[in-house]
Amino acid sequence: MSHSQPPLLLTVFFAATLAACDKAEPPATSPTTDELLVKIGASSPLTGPQAHIGKDNENGTRMAIAEANAKGITLSGKKVRFELISEDDQADPKTATIVAQKLVDAKVSGIIGHLNSGTSIPASRIYSDNGIPQISPSATAVTYTAQGFKTAFRVMANDGQQGKVLGEYAAKNLAAGKIAVIDDRTAYGQGLAAEFVKAALASGAQIVAHEYTNDKAVDFTAVLTSIKGKKPDLVFFGGMDPQGVPLVKQMKALRLNAKFMMGDGGYTPKLIELAGAAAEGVYASLPGVPPDQMPGGKGFSQRYEAKYQQPIQLYAPYCYDAVNVMIAAMQKADSAEPAKYLPELAKIEYDGVTAKITFDQKGDLKGGAITLYQVQQGKWQPLQTMGGSAPATVH
Amino acid sequence: MDIFLQQIINGLVQGSIYALVALGYTMVYGILGLINFAHGEVVMIGAMVALSVSLLLIGSGLPPLLVLLIALMVAAAVCMVLGYGIERLAYRPLRNAPRLAPLITAIGVSIVLQNLAMIIWGREYHAFPALLPNSSHLLAGAIINEVQIIIVLVATAMMAGLMLLVHRTRLGRAMRAVAENPSAAALMGVNPNAVISITFMMGAALAAVAGIMVSANYGIVHYYMGSILGLKAFTAAVLGGIGNLRGAMLGGLLLGLIESLGAGYIGDLTGGFFGSHYQDVFAFLVLIVVLVFRPAGLLGERVADRA
Numbered sequence: 252m253s254h255s256q257p258p259l260l261l262t263v264f265f266a267a268t269l270a271a272c273d274k275a276e277p278p279a280t281s282p283t284t285d286e287l288l289v290k291i292g293a294s295s296p297l298t299g300p301q302a303h304i305g306k307d308n309e310n311g312t313r314m315a316i317a318e319a320n321a322k323g324i325t326l327s328g329k330k331v332r333f334e335l336i337s338e339d340d341q342a343d344p345k346t347a348t349i350v351a352q353k354l355v356d357a358k359v360s361g362i363i364g365h366l367n368s369g370t371s372i373p374a375s376r377i378y379s380d381n382g383i384p385q386i387s388p389s390a391t392a393v394t395y396t397a398q399g400f401k402t403a404f405r406v407m408a409n410d411g412q413q414g415k416v417l418g419e420y421a422a423k424n425l426a427a428g429k430i431a432v433i434d435d436r437t438a439y440g441q442g443l444a445a446e447f448v449k450a451a452l453a454s455g456a457q458i459v460a461h462e463y464t465n466d467k468a469v470d471f472t473a474v475l476t477s478i479k480g481k482k483p484d485l486v487f488f489g490g491m492d493p494q495g496v497p498l499v500k501q502m503k504a505l506r507l508n509a510k511f512m513m514g515d516g517g518y519t520p521k522l523i524e525l526a527g528a529a530a531e532g533v534y535a536s537l538p539g540v541p542p543d544q545m546p547g548g549k550g551f552s553q554r555y556e557a558k559y560q561q562p563i564q565l566y567a568p569y570c571y572d573a574v575n576v577m578i579a580a581m582q583k584a585d586s587a588e589p590a591k592y593l594p595e596l597a598k599i600e601y602d603g604v605t606a607k608i609t610f611d612q613k614g615d616l617k618g619g620a621i622t623l624y625q626v627q628q629g630k631w632q633p634l635q636t637m638g639g640s641a642p643a644t645v646h
Numbered sequence: 647m648d649i650f651l652q653q654i655i656n657g658l659v660q661g662s663i664y665a666l667v668a669l670g671y672t673m674v675y676g677i678l679g680l681i682n683f684a685h686g687e688v689v690m691i692g693a694m695v696a697l698s699v700s701l702l703l704i705g706s707g708l709p710p711l712l713v714l715l716i717a718l719m720v721a722a723a724v725c726m727v728l729g730y731g732i733e734r735l736a737y738r739p740l741r742n743a744p745r746l747a748p749l750i751t752a753i754g755v756s757i758v759l760q761n762l763a764m765i766i767w768g769r770e771y772h773a774f775p776a777l778l779p780n781s782s783h784l785l786a787g788a789i790i791n792e793v794q795i796i797i798v799l800v801a802t803a804m805m806a807g808l809m810l811l812v813h814r815t816r817l818g819r820a821m822r823a824v825a826e827n828p829s830a831a832a833l834m835g836v837n838p839n840a841v842i843s844i845t846f847m848m849g850a851a852l853a854a855v856a857g858i859m860v861s862a863n864y865g866i867v868h869y870y871m872g873s874i875l876g877l878k879a880f881t882a883a884v885l886g887g888i889g890n891l892r893g894a895m896l897g898g899l900l901l902g903l904i905e906s907l908g909a910g911y912i913g914d915l916t917g918g919f920f921g922s923h924y925q926d927v928f929a930f931l932v933l934i935v936v937l938v939f940r941p942a943g944l945l946g947e948r949v950a951d952r953a
Binding site: 297298299300302303305306436460461462463464465467468469470472473474476477479480493496497500504505506521524525527 | 649652653656657659660760761764768769770771772773782789791864865866868870871874905906907908909910911913914918921922923925
């Protein structure tokens with residue numbers, strides 16, 4: 252391009268603009284060759300407090316797309332080139348709807364995302380209105396698939412299941428009679444905390460305090476001091492690791508001697524690295540079986556580390572699976588047109604690296620397993636896997 | 647009672663952190679009448695530089711306090727260069743422009759700094775090494791650790807030092823002169839550009855100190871840490887009377903106390919009707935009430951005591 256004459260460049264530019272205006276609805280085909288260009292949209296927070304987890308999502312998605320391109324997949328006789336359009340939703344519900352519209356306008360064939368429940372839910376309406384299938388790797392709030400949208404799927408067990416497992420485990424196995432709950436007021440944190448409370452109450456525990464924070468806070472001394480006065484056996488936090496780390500550190504600093512439990516938002520290597528000694532004994536859950544028991548988990552994490560020179564943070568394998576499930580459905584339908592492959596996606600059966608993926612009528616993962624972990628000697632150790640096809644106990 | 651005392655301590659520590667950052671806002675506003683919205687990001691850069699330096703030195707066997715001191719000096723130097731550059735590039739060309747223009751460049755600078763830090767230090771959270779002594783002490787049933795005591799002392803010392811500088815030195819007199827009337831000061835032989843540059847550099851050095859204190863307290867640093875902190879500190883500065891050094895301290899402490907007492911007691915006092923997520927609402931409610939009755943803030947007087 253650099254050696255083209257300016258007038259020629261201009262002509263090309265105008266031609267391209269005109270072509271773009273003329274282009275028929277789905278999916279964008281490159282005009283010259285018989286190669287088929289399929290755009291996949293992805294969205295996660297790439298800036299802000301959760302950027303490290305968001306980038307991890309993007310990495311997992313990008314890896315699956317690179318591998319699919321290397322494989323040379325063909326749809327209706329044409330060689331397909333997948334292109335990732337990755338957007339930053341800042342974990343913010345408002346930004347998420349703007350990003351969603353932008354992806355729709357870019358004529359993507361499918362969406363991998365968003366990372367948070369708070370962003371996936373408002374964005375799902377836009378994707379549904381435009382008939383574009385959306386697979387969230389990590390949105391776990393019950394509401395996401397309960398809105399009746401045919402286009403909304405997820406490859407992870409929801410908070411109804413997760414909160415129940417956590418609440419029962421806290422009340423029964425950990426014998427926590429008095430429980431304090433903190434949530435970050437996001438769709439995820441609030442939803443998970445509500446399910447946790449329901450299950451804990453049903454199992455005979457007592458909720459002695461319910462405090463709130465937000466997803467940008469770093470100082471929790473005030474709520475922790477107030478909680479300390481109620482002498483709980485266990486503190487449950489519905490939120491992500493950027494808050495989980497200072498929370499557990501400040502708990503220890505204030506000598507609030509209670510067990511500390513989080514959902515999937517806390518299950519990261521960063522939590523241990525940053526909280527150091529304070530992380531010891533922390534409980535967290537993650538939908539799915541432990542990575543080394545995932546059908547293709549070992550190989551995946553090795554490839555991921557080789558490609559990105561860093562360990563998996565959290566949801567990268569789920570993003571990887573989400574892309575592959577979507578491509579598998581496209582191959583079944585022999586088309587990347589949303590209307591054609593959506594029915595195939597709904598009834599797909601796919602062996603991913605995280606689990607065998609099939610969806611129920613709502614778009615939830617069928618028989619999703621949930622594993623409970625605890626930090627022991629500076630490492631996440633699986634304690635128990637519930638549901639799914641995995642063995643019941645894995646000590 | 648021990649819980650009440652603990653909440654007071656929480657509030658004082660949090661408030662001192664706000665005050666440390668607020669001093670930087672107030673210095674610049676006092677001289678220029680300009681809100682340097684990039685200040686929060688300079689705090690973050692200070693923390694990040696200190697992190698890099700201390701990680702570099704920590705294996706060398708130097709005593710932790712010396713490592714911290716070197717990290718502090720390097721961070722302060724980097725921030726001072728940065729502060730000078732920001733003023734030179736983003737504010738000085740607009741000194742006679744409408745007031746809105748430098749406000750916009752300030753926001754622009756903070757976005758640039760934040761993204762620059764994201765590129766250099768990455769998106770991850772980093773653990774800040776524990777260089778300050780942080781064993782905790784029991785005080786009448788409440789717990790306070792050494793880092794927190796140091797934060798309160800440093801904030802107080804910084805404020806006192808700045809007060810001395812502004813009211814007792816030649817430079818301070820020049821600052822007050824420029825604050826009152828730059829052109830008259832220039833006629834009296836004061837170089838306003840030099841004074842303004844020095845003010846920015848001092849504000850930036852303060853930011854480096856604040857960044858290190860915040861990081862030492864929470865033990866984590868992240869490229870995003872400056873924005874919320876900057877916003878809260880700005881609120882504190884306005885509450886106390888922006889442009890007034892004692893006001894920054896008072897506003898910071900007050901905001902810290904309102905937040906911690908608010909978060910600690912709202913739920914119980916209202917029978918769970920208002921939860922602890924209303925702490926910011928109450929903090930801003932107090933701000934509004936103060937501004938209605940004292941538009942210049944608690945200690946804000948026109949001209950009289952501007953830094």
